[in-house]
Amino acid sequence: MWMTDDEIEYYKARSKFISGAGCFIAVAVVILILIVSVFSFASKVLDLMExxxxxxxxxxxxxxxxxxxxxxxxxxxxxxxxxxxxxxxxxxxxxxxxxxxxxxxxxxxxxxxxxxxxxxxxxxxxxxxxxxxxxxxxxxxxxxxxxxxxxxxxxxxxxxxxxxxxxxxxxxxxxxxxxxxxxxxxxxxxxxxxxxxxxxxxxxxxxxxxxxxxxxxxxxxxxxxxxxxxxxxxxxxxxxxxxxxxxxx
Known part of the structure; x- marks a missing residue:
C-alpha cells in the first residue's frame, strides 16, 4: 500500500524529531558526565589542599x-x-x-x-x-x-x-x-x-x-x-x- 504525501511528510518529521531528541539526549549525557568529572576532580583537588x-x-x-x-x-x-x-x-x-x-x-x-x-x-x-x-x-x-x-x-x-x-x-x-x-x-x-x-x-x-x-x-x-x-x-x-x-x- 502506497503512503500518501501527508503520511510521508509525517514520518519525515517524526524521524527528524526522534533524531534531534536522540542528539539532544546524547549531548546532555556528555555534558552531565563532564560536569560530574569536573566536580569530582575539583573535590579531589580541594581534598588535597585541605x-x-x-x-x-x-x-x-x-x-x-x-x-x-x-x-x-x-x-x-x-x-x-x-x-x-x-x-x-x-x-x-x-x-x-x-x-x-x-x-x-x-x-x-x-x-x-x-x-x-x-x-x-x-x-x-x-x-x-x-x-x-x-x-x-x-x-x-x-x-x-x-x-x-x-x-x-x-x-x-x-x-x-x-x-x-x-x-x-x-x-x-x-x-x-x-x-x-x-x-x-x-x-x-x-x-x-x-x-x-x-x-x-x-x-x-x-x-x-x-x-x-x-x-x-x-x-x-x-x-x-x-x-x-x-x-x-x-x-x-x-x-x-x-x-x-x-x-x-
Missing amino acids: PKDRQLFVSKSPDQTHAIKVIEKGRGLSFADPTVLISYKKYKIERQLNNDRKDLAADNVSINWNNNEEATVILYGDEQYPRVIQFKVPEKGEYPFQVIKEDLDIITLLSRQSPNHVNVVELRRKRSLGMPYANNPPVEVYYGKIGSSLQKYDAPYADQQHRMDFFEIIWHDDQHATIHAKQHLGKGSTRLVSTLEITLN
Whole structure:
C-alpha cells in the first residue's frame, strides 16, 4: 500500500524529531558526565589542599597512666617542611623538622620514659641534628614540655634508677646530623651509683640489622637490669629487636 504525501511528510518529521531528541539526549549525557568529572576532580583537588593531621603514634608510661600523642600537622599542597605536634592532655608543643620536605614517620620521633611521670622526647630529621624535649607530668599551673638547648654533643636517651634508688643506668648517643639509622650511631650504656661518676659499659649497644626507635630499662633489683630496644611498626604496634642484660656490683 502506497503512503500518501501527508503520511510521508509525517514520518519525515517524526524521524527528524526522534533524531534531534536522540542528539539532544546524547549531548546532555556528555555534558552531565563532564560536569560530574569536573566536580569530582575539583573535590579531589580541594581534598588535597585541605590540611589533614595524621597521628604517628601514642607513647604510654610504663604503668599505662599517662600518654603522649605524636601527630604530624597537615600541610595540604604546601612544600614546607613537616611540623610535628606533641600533646599531653590539653598541653601541646609544635616543632618543625628539617626532613627534606618529606612526610614524617614514627621513627622521626623517639619517646623514652624515665619513669611513670618523666620522658625524653627526641625529634629527628634528614637535614637536622636531633632536638630534645623533656616531659614531666605537670603539677597545677605547670607546663609539661621543656625544650633542651640543641648544641649538646651527647644526648641522654633514657635514665632509670634502681628500685631502691641505689644505682642508675643511662643510655646516651652522640649527636649526629640526620636520622639515627642513616649513620647508625651506637647507643652507649652508662651505669653506677646515683650521684657518682658513671662508668661506660664495655661495648656500645648497637644493632646493625634493625632500627632501634626507643628503649626500655627494666630493673629486677638494685643490681640487675635489662635493656630492651624496640622498633615502631605503625598503627601502635612495636617489636622487640634487641636485649642487653646489665649486672652492677
